[in-house]
Amino acid sequence: MTSEIILFGVGAMGQRIARLASGRGHRIRAAIDMDPAKRGVPLGRLAGLADPLAGPAITSDVEQALRGAPATVLHATASFLRDVAGEIEICLTHGHDVISIAEEMSCPQAASASIATRLEATAKRHDARVMGTGVNPGFAMDILVLALTVPCGRVDHIHATRTNDLSDFGPTVLHSQGVGLTPEGFEKALQAGKVVGHVGFGQSIALIARHLGWSVDSVNETREPIISSVARETPHLRIVPGEVAGCRHCASAHVGGREVLRLEHPQQIRPEAEGQETSDHIRITGDQTIDMRITPEIAGGAGTAAAAVNALAYLGHAPAGLVHLTDLPLTSPRMTTTSPRGAMR
Amino acid sequence: MTSEIILFGVGAMGQRIARLASGRGHRIRAAIDMDPAKRGVPLGRLAGLADPLAGPAITSDVEQALRGAPATVLHATASFLRDVAGEIEICLTHGHDVISIAEEMSCPQAASASIATRLEATAKRHDARVMGTGVNPGFAMDILVLALTVPCGRVDHIHATRTNDLSDFGPTVLHSQGVGLTPEGFEKALQAGKVVGHVGFGQSIALIARHLGWSVDSVNETREPIISSVARETPHLRIVPGEVAGCRHCASAHVGGREVLRLEHPQQIRPEAEGQETSDHIRITGDQTIDMRITPEIAGGAGTAAAAVNALAYLGHAPAGLVHLTDLPLTSPRMTTTSPRGAMR
Numbered sequence: 001m002t003s004e005i006i007l008f009g010v011g012a013m014g015q016r017i018a019r020l021a022s023g024r025g026h027r028i029r030a031a032i033d034m035d036p037a038k039r040g041v042p043l044g045r046l047a048g049l050a051d052p053l054a055g056p057a058i059t060s061d062v063e064q065a066l067r068g069a070p071a072t073v074l075h076a077t078a079s080f081l082r083d084v085a086g087e088i089e090i091c092l093t094h095g096h097d098v099i100s101i102a103e104e105m106s107c108p109q110a111a112s113a114s115i116a117t118r119l120e121a122t123a124k125r126h127d128a129r130v131m132g133t134g135v136n137p138g139f140a141m142d143i144l145v146l147a148l149t150v151p152c153g154r155v156d157h158i159h160a161t162r163t164n165d166l167s168d169f170g171p172t173v174l175h176s177q178g179v180g181l182t183p184e185g186f187e188k189a190l191q192a193g194k195v196v197g198h199v200g201f202g203q204s205i206a207l208i209a210r211h212l213g214w215s216v217d218s219v220n221e222t223r224e225p226i227i228s229s230v231a232r233e234t235p236h237l238r239i240v241p242g243e244v245a246g247c248r249h250c251a252s253a254h255v256g257g258r259e260v261l262r263l264e265h266p267q268q269i270r271p272e273a274e275g276q277e278t279s280d281h282i283r284i285t286g287d288q289t290i291d292m293r294i295t296p297e298i299a300g301g302a303g304t305a306a307a308a309v310n311a312l313a314y315l316g317h318a319p320a321g322l323v324h325l326t327d328l329p330l331t332s333p334r335m336t337t338t339s340p341r342g343a344m345r
Numbered sequence: 346m347t348s349e350i351i352l353f354g355v356g357a358m359g360q361r362i363a364r365l366a367s368g369r370g371h372r373i374r375a376a377i378d379m380d381p382a383k384r385g386v387p388l389g390r391l392a393g394l395a396d397p398l399a400g401p402a403i404t405s406d407v408e409q410a411l412r413g414a415p416a417t418v419l420h421a422t423a424s425f426l427r428d429v430a431g432e433i434e435i436c437l438t439h440g441h442d443v444i445s446i447a448e449e450m451s452c453p454q455a456a457s458a459s460i461a462t463r464l465e466a467t468a469k470r471h472d473a474r475v476m477g478t479g480v481n482p483g484f485a486m487d488i489l490v491l492a493l494t495v496p497c498g499r500v501d502h503i504h505a506t507r508t509n510d511l512s513d514f515g516p517t518v519l520h521s522q523g524v525g526l527t528p529e530g531f532e533k534a535l536q537a538g539k540v541v542g543h544v545g546f547g548q549s550i551a552l553i554a555r556h557l558g559w560s561v562d563s564v565n566e567t568r569e570p571i572i573s574s575v576a577r578e579t580p581h582l583r584i585v586p587g588e589v590a591g592c593r594h595c596a597s598a599h600v601g602g603r604e605v606l607r608l609e610h611p612q613q614i615r616p617e618a619e620g621q622e623t624s625d626h627i628r629i630t631g632d633q634t635i636d637m638r639i640t641p642e643i644a645g646g647a648g649t650a651a652a653a654v655n656a657l658a659y660l661g662h663a664p665a666g667l668v669h670l671t672d673l674p675l676t677s678p679r680m681t682t683t684s685p686r687g688a689m690r
Contacts, residue, residue: 020498135496147492149677150655151480151648153365213680287651288644294637302633303496310495329671332494335558 003312006065006096007031008087009077010038010046010058013101016305017074018047022055024309030065031058062087066094070128072315074308075100079199081111085119088130092122098130099311101304103200105132106142107210107324110202120322131323133311133331135303136162137200140280141263142207143325153287155212160204161264161281164297165271166246167234177247177267178225180237186225186244197223197249198265205253205261211326218254223247232270245269307331348657351410351441352376353432354422355383355391355403358446361650362419363392367400369654375410376403407432411439415473417660419653420445424544426456430464433475437467443475444656446649448545450477451487452555452669455547465667476668478656478676480648481507482545485625486608487552488670498632500557505549506609506626509642510616511591512579522592522612523570525582531570531589542568542594543610550598550606556671563599568592577615590614652676 002025007014010033022028031043038046043055059065066073073091078084081104088105091098108116123130132138141160149155166174178186178195189195201221209216228245231238239245246268253261271278280294313334318327325331347370352359355378367373376388383391388400404410411418418436423429426449433450436443453461468475477483486505494500511519523531523540534540546566554561573590576583584590591613598606616623625639658679663672670676 139496143495143675144492146675146677147489150488150675151484151643151652152678153647153651153654155678211675211677211679288647290639290643292637292639294635298496298635299633302498306498306632307496309498326674329673330488330491330495330556330675332491332556333497333500334556 002026004029004069004071005312006071006073006091007043008073008075008091009033010043011076013301013305014074014076015047016301017076017308018043018055019049020305020309021074021312022049026309026312028055029068029071030056032060032062032065033058034060036060062090066091066096070095070097072097072099072312075102076308077102079103081105081108081115085115088119089122092119092126092128092130095126095128097128097315099308099315100130100132101134101308102132103134103137104203105130106134106137106200107203107206108132108322110206116322124321127320129315129318129320129323131311131315131318131325132203133304133307133325135298135300135307136198136265137203137207138307138325139303140298141200141265142204144280145208145282145284146211146326147330148282148284148290148292149212151288152284152290155284155286157260157262157285158208159262159264159283161266161279162297163266163271163276163278163281164300165269165278166267167269169236171236174236174269178244179246179269180239181225181244182242183225183227183244190223195223195247197247198267201249201251201263201265204263205251207324207326208261209253210324214253214255214260216253216255217257219251221249221251223249226266226268228274230273232273234269237269239269306333310334347371349374349414349416350657351416351418351436352388353418353420353436354378355388356421358646358650359419359421360392361646362421362653363388363400364394365650365654366419366657367394371654371657373400374413374416375401377405377407377410378403379405381405407435411436411441415440415442417442417444417657420447421653422447424448426450426453426460430460433464434467437464437471437473437475440471440473442473442660444653444660445475445477446479446653447477448479448482449548450475451479451482451545452548452551453477453667455551461667469666472665474660474663474665474668476656476660476663476670477548478649478652478670480643480645480652481543481610482548482552483652483670484648485643486545486610487549489625490553490627490629491556491671492675493627493629493635493637494557496633497629497635500629500631502605502607502630503553504607504609504628506611506624507642508611508616508621508623508626509645510614510623511612512614514581516581519581519614523589524591524614525584526570526589527587528570528572528589535568540568540592542592543612546594546596546608546610549608550596552669552671553606554598555669559598559600559605561598561600562602564596566594566596568594571611571613573619575618577618579614582614584614651678655679
């Protein structure tokens with residue numbers, strides 16, 4: 001079963017989504033982006049589809065793009081709820097379902113209860129569904145954690161660590177993690193809100209807590225510089241020993257005064273320079289201990305695009321309103337045909 | 346939210362289920378077992394509950410035990426569909442939901458299409474739900490595999506290997522894996538149907554295929570002796586070099602003539618005697634490679650009891666009929682209270 005799609009945001013992630021969705025046979029009937037440089041360009045050319053003339057021309061006319069029968073909007077513009085809520089509401093108002101990769105959309109209540117309530121009401125009023133997904137939040141530190149609790153009789157503590165490599169990212173991402181700063185510079189940038197670390201711990205904690213029935217009474221977060229003891233280099237920048245290679249962002253959640261969840265996400269360039277291998281590591285302690293490791297870590301970019309396109313087959317079965325990944329069956333890739341070649345593509 | 350439970354089968358697994366369910370505050374209102382030695386014994390004493398006089402007396406009067414308002418039957422008597430279908434149908438006829446740990450119940454169609462159709466019809470007629478769960482099948486080689494496909498854009502091949510230790514098991518299980526035989530004796534026992542290996546590959550393959558949309562055209566199975574090169578000993582038996590330590594049972598599934606899934610399950614006593622560590626290992630290849638390892642392996646007995654009790658919170662939300670784990674959200678342990686102590690128990 002293929003879907004009619006409207007793509008909202010045709011940056012690097014939107015382009016990945018376009019390639020994957022059209023490869024699966026979904027029809028992208030409109031593509032929205034606010035960048036004047038993209039206006040009028042065929043989606044096929046911009047996203048590198050097999051046929052460069054395939055797909056609609058990119059438009060910044062949102063109202064026009066959203067006209068027509070209900071479809072599913074794949075939304076990939078920004079991370080924070082306050083920046084995306086307006087865009088998503090317009091889509092819902094037109095009766096379209098929305099799958100967003102905005103980090104805070106995987107559990108918007110954790111960012112703003114009032115905006116979440118508004119999204120839920122708007123979706124219900126227009127018989128539409130809205131959800132967020134991605135690799136993190138949305139999988140590596142929440143859905144995969146919850147999957148591992150299925151055979152647990154009792155969960156006392158969860159510890160998830162995602163160690164990744166920022167070397168492929170450009171200046172914007174590197175600056176948001178403080179890469180290249182001195183330790184003092186990192187501290188100042190942190191105070192000024194320029195080093196943000198990971199976006200999504202609040203969502204992962206909320207997804208886990210609501211699914212396990214935990215009533216979390218406090219969350220602590222720390223952001224520390226990862227100070228390199230060796231020189232490290234990427235295509236974008238070079239750091240010397242003593243400079244910051246990245247940010248170790250941690251969050252812990254407490255129930256009844258006791259830590260029940262600890263999330264650690266050291267993000268840095270060239271972790272292998274100091275013998276760090278990248279991985280997703282989850283350790284659950286309770287009536288049994290489950291120690292899981294994925295090496296190397298699940299790819300963030302490719303995985304987030306896949307998670308969004310995979311969700312197309314599931315969202316339509318949910319009741320109208322705000323939908324959480326934890327309400328759905330596992331959003332595995334659903335092959336659009338059962339023919340042998342189709343099944344393998 | 347706690348449930349009213351009828352326990353069907355009070356063997357080792359049924360007793361585990363009783364302890365876990367009553368620890369979570371569920372009320373076990375009847376307990377059925379056909380063993381005359383257990384008749385009349387309080388469940389509390391048999392299952393080692395905190396209060397030995399707690400719970401109902403074990404009965405073999407099925408009709409009497411099933412009387413009353415709709416409840417959920419936790420069913421733990423045997424592995425094969427043909428042996429459990431009758432018991433489960435009686436429960437459904439009384440309007441009770443059923444959660445079974447019979448291996449073949451996690452996808453009964455894979456064992457018998459006609460029995461599965463009958464169970465589905467009986468359940469629907471009586472507005473009841475029936476499902477199977479457990480660690481394997483039900484988690485380690487299917488649900489966990491599917492969880493790992495969530496961030497995959499394309500799945501070309503899945504390879505899951507579960508390496509476990511049979512040392513704690515008694516003679517019945519050890520004989521079913523050929524432990525202690527000579528290689529020639531293993532071959533004869535295999536031909537005679539006395540060595541069965543793992544029960545549930547058909548279910549795991551079917552669960553994966555139906556969720557990913559694969560149309561499997563052939564399945565191959567092999568059962569080979571694991572011949573020990575050292576002496577190995579358990580409380581129940583001792584083997585010498587050259588004798589069989591267990592059974593390596595493998596299954597592969599093909600789509601369009603190509604292998605897409607390989608499941609390997611070497612089950613043996615004392616794997617550490619030859620440096621084998623126990624683990625669950627899943628490797629997915631496609632647009633990305635996901636290599637996951639859990640060491641040691643997920644506990645089969647404790648995990649299966651937990652999976653069954655955890656499913657209580659989810660089954661009631663499914664429509665009447667035959668329910669598959671892949672239709673439900675992740676059946677994580679749902680705490681029955683949000684108070685701090687309750688949440689942690």
